[in-house]
Amino acid sequence: MSSMSLVSGIANGIFLLLVVGIPLFGYLRKVPVYDTFVVGAKDGIKLMLKLIPYFVGMLVAIGMLRASGAFELIAKWLAPVLDKVGFPAEVLPLALMRPFSGQASNAITAELIHTHGGDAFISQLAATIMGSTETTFYVIAVYFGSVQIRKTRHAIPAGLCAELVGVIASFMICSWVFLR
Amino acid sequence: MLNIIWLGMIVVALIFGVINGRLPDVIAAVPGSAKYAIEIAIGMTGIMCFWLGLMRIGQEGGLIHILARWMRPLLTRLFPEVPADHPAMGSILLNMTANLLGLNNAATPFGLQAMTDLQTLNKYPGTATNAMCTFLAINTSHIQLVPATAFALLIAAGAKNPTTIIFTGLVATACSMTAAIIVVKILEKLPNFRIKTGDVANEQHESS
Numbered sequence: 020m021s022s023m024s025l026v027s028g029i030a031n032g033i034f035l036l037l038v039v040g041i042p043l044f045g046y047l048r049k050v051p052v053y054d055t056f057v058v059g060a061k062d063g064i065k066l067m068l069k070l071i072p073y074f075v076g077m078l079v080a081i082g083m084l085r086a087s088g089a090f091e092l093i094a095k096w097l098a099p100v101l102d103k104v105g106f107p108a109e110v111l112p113l114a115l116m117r118p119f120s121g122q123a124s125n126a127i128t129a130e131l132i133h134t135h136g137g138d139a140f141i142s143q144l145a146a147t148i149m150g151s152t153e154t155t156f157y158v159i160a161v162y163f164g165s166v167q168i169r170k171t172r173h174a175i176p177a178g179l180c181a182e183l184v185g186v187i188a189s190f191m192i193c194s195w196v197f198l199r
Numbered sequence: 200m201l202n203i204i205w206l207g208m209i210v211v212a213l214i215f216g217v218i219n220g221r222l223p224d225v226i227a228a229v230p231g232s233a234k235y236a237i238e239i240a241i242g243m244t245g246i247m248c249f250w251l252g253l254m255r256i257g258q259e260g261g262l263i264h265i266l267a268r269w270m271r272p273l274l275t276r277l278f279p280e281v282p283a284d285h286p287a288m289g290s291i292l293l294n295m296t297a298n299l300l301g302l303n304n305a306a307t308p309f310g311l312q313a314m315t316d317l318q319t320l321n322k323y324p325g326t327a328t329n330a331m332c333t334f335l336a337i338n339t340s341h342i343q344l345v346p347a348t349a350f351a352l353l354i355a356a357g358a359k360n361p362t363t364i365i366f367t368g369l370v371a372t373a374c375s376m377t378a379a380i381i382v383v384k385i386l387e388k389l390p391n392f393r394i395k396t397g398d399v400a401n402e403q404h405e406s407s
Contacts, residue, residue: 033300033302034302037253037302037305038253041253041254041256041257041260041262042253042256044256044257044260044262045256045257045259045260045262047260048259048260048261048262050256050259050260052256055252055255055256055259056252056253056255056256057252058252058255059251059252059253059254059255059256059258060248060249060251060252060255061248062248062251062255063244063247063248063249063250063251063252063308064244064248066247066251066308066311067240067241067243067244067247070240070311071236071237071240074236074237074239074240075233075236075237076205077205077236078232078233078235078236078239079228079229079232079233079236080205080208080209080212081208081232082228082229082231082232082235083208083209083212083213083216083225083228083229083232084208084211084212085228086212086216086221086224086225086227086228087211087212087213087214087215087216087219087221087224087225088215088216088219088221088224089211089212089214089215089219092215092218092219119208125348128349128352129352132352132353132355132356133352133355133356135356136356136357136358137352137353137354137355137356137357137358137359137361138357138358138359138360142353142356142358143353143358143363143364143367145349146346146349146350146352146353146364146368147349147364147367147368147371148371149346149348149349150343150346150349150364150368150371150372151340151343151368151371151372151374151375152339152340152375153338153339153340153341154339155339156204158310158335158338158339159201159335159339160201161307161311162310162311162314162331162335162338163201163314163327163331163335165311165314165315166314166315166317166318166321167324167325168318168324168325168326168327168331169201169325169326170325170326170327171200171201171327171332172326172327172332172387172392172394173332173383173386173387173389173392174327174331174332174335174336175200175201175204176382176386177332177335177336177379177382177383177386178335178336178339178340178379180378180379180382181336181339181340181375181376181378181379181382182339182340182375184340184374184375184378184379185340185371185372185374185375185378187374188370188371188374188375189367189368189371192367192370192371193367196363196366196367197363
């Protein structure tokens with residue numbers, strides 16, 4: 020348990036450093052900290068209101084996709100191909116779901132790790148993929164939505180390329196570390 | 200492109216819902232997810248206000264400028280279109296730092312602030328700038344020093360050396376981030392993705 024408490028200790032420490040450090044820094048620089056904080060916080064409400072339509076649109080589509088079981092079926096179809104390179108088919112739904120939903124891919128990862136145990140190759144691979152990729156579609160929809168950008172140009176192809184490289188690199192590095 | 204992807208997601212969900220015999224689930228997901236979207240939005244508002252408030256203090260005190268100055272050599276190379284002392288550089292840096300440290304609830308407000316700051320430099324308001332695309336590509340492939348969630352899951356499942364995934368995660372992210380930067384810089388030069396002159400006129404009647 021000690022390495023876990025170390026990690027959460029570091030994370031909490033940094034969190035506190037920001038929460039205490041920024042106002043302290045502002046005070047030393049003669050900023051009226053509370054008044055300034057309130058002005059900034061007001062923007063949060065405006066921003067959230069602007070984002071709600073994008074949240075609803077994206078999350079409904081993601082929810083439908085998840086409920087349809089599409090990714091599990093696609094993974095089943097692709098399993099023979101993946102077998103040839105040694106990529107575990109169990110992890111594919113995670114890789115497919117990852118660009119859409121952080122919550123859903125977290126749930127898949129939790130289930131994989133729970134089923135196969137903490138030291139299994141599949142678990143380590145799933146954890147590495149989670150750490151090295153992002154919810155590309157969700158981030159792009161929400162970030163561009165916040166400034167009303169409709170023409171996203173090359174953002175999506177670039178994000179998906181990064182995603183794909185992240186999954187392949189995770190597979191290669193995990194094979195090298197855990198399967199030697 | 201989001202138009203096609205969004206439509207695609209719904210159509211694919213419908214088709215696979217029929218194939219898998221899970222159409223009732225797909226239908227039930229619609230009101231459920233809509234409700235969940237509002238729950239997320241409301242649940243996020245508090246922490247969003249909090250971080251944006253803190254960030255405003257950092258801005259007024261000049262902290263963001265100081266941070267951005269340290270990272271200037273890197274940031275000006277990644278975002279050549281953004282002036283080196285622009286506030287966007289500071290918010291981009293804060294977003295990257297929050298991502299690096301795994302502070303997800305801070306990363307989003309900082310990232311959205313960065314988009315707002317980048318938008319002030321945008322000559323074609325409805326169209327993404329090169330800097331925005333680069334920022335998002337880096338954002339979607341960010342390095343995370345402490346993958347806290349995965350870590351907790353592995354430990355809960357009895358992993359003997361859960362710290363190994365910090366190493367594998369770093370290597371994998373370094374690869375994906377390098378790929379993201381290379382790809383985004385190549386794609387922005389392709390004729391398909393270049394900003395078209397008609398883009399300004401298109402946006403006039405769409406501003407909200």
